C-alpha cells in the first residue's frame with residue numbers, strides 16, 4: 152500500500168462525509184488526492200489523548216494494526232499528525248457498522264449469524280496467533296465491506312500479550328467474568344465475547360442485558376443465560392452459545408473447535 156511510503160498531511164486528502172463519531176474523534180470518508188484512493192480518515196484530538204494519558208495505548212494500536220494483515224481485520228495503512236490532531240488512514244468499510252445492520256433487521260438469520268461468527272473466529276484466531284487480544288469486540292467495532300464481509304476494527308483496547316493482562320476495558324455487556332472481577336485475563340476473553348455476539352446476532356439483544364450496570368455485572372458473574380422462545384433459534388446454536396459463555400475461561404470452546412461446530416458447519420457461508 153502506497154500509504155506507508157511517505158509522511159502524509161491533511162492536504163493530501165479530500166475530506167468527504169462523516170462516517171461516524173468514535174472514541175475521542177470523528178471518522179470521515181476521504182480520498183487521497185493523487186491516487187484517488189478512497190479511505191476512512193479517523194481524526195483523534197491530541198488534547199483528549201493527553202488528558203486520558205492514552206499515548207502508549209495509541210502507539211500500541213499503531214504497532215499492532217499495521218502488523219496485522221487479514222481479510223477480516225480492517226487495515227490501518229498509516230498515520231500522520233498536525234498541531235493538535237492525529238490522523239489514522241484506515242481501510243474504508245463501505246457497508247458501515249454491523250451494528251446498523253443488526254438494529255435495522257432486529258436480528259440476523261442463523262446463516263447470517265453463523266457466517267459472521269465464523270469470520271470473527273478466523274480473524275481472532277489470526278490475532279491470537281500474532282499474540283494480540285482484541286478485548287473490545289462489540290457490534291460497533293465490527294464493520295462490513297462492500298460485499299458485506301465482516302471486518303474487525305478499532306484495536307484501541309487491544310494488547311500484544313504473551314501473558315495475563317489486568318487492564319479493565321471493553322463495553323459492559325461484552326465483558327467476561329474475569330474482566331468484571333478485574334482478575335488476570337488472557338485470550339479466552341475474546342471467546343466469551345463470541346458467545347455474547349452470537350446470542351445478540353440471533354436474539355437482537357445481548358444475553359446479560361439489564362436495567363443497571365450492577366445487574367448486568369451480577370448476570371455476567373452468575374452466567375445467568377436464558378434463551379427466549381422467540382425468535383426461534385436452533386438447539387445447535389444454543390449449544391454453541393452455552394459452550395462459549397462458560398465462567399471458567401479454560402473451559403470455553405476453543406476457536407478451532409468453534410469452526411468445526413455443527414451449527415457453524417451447517418450454517419456459515421464459507422466465502423464469509
Ligand SMILES: Cn1ncc2ncnc(NCCc3cnc(NC(=O)Nc4cccc(C(F)(F)F)c4)s3)c21
Pocket residue numbers: 170171173174175176178191193195200205206208209212225239241242243244245246247248294304305306307308
Ligand atoms: C464508521 N465507519 N464506517 C465505515 C468505516 N470504514 C472505516 N472505518 C470506520 N470507522 C473507524 C473504525 C476504526 C478503526 N480503528 C480505529 N481506531 C481508533 O479509533 N483508535 C483510537 C482512537 C482514539 C483513542 C485510542 C486509544 F488507544 F488511545 F484509546 C484509540 S477506529 C468506518
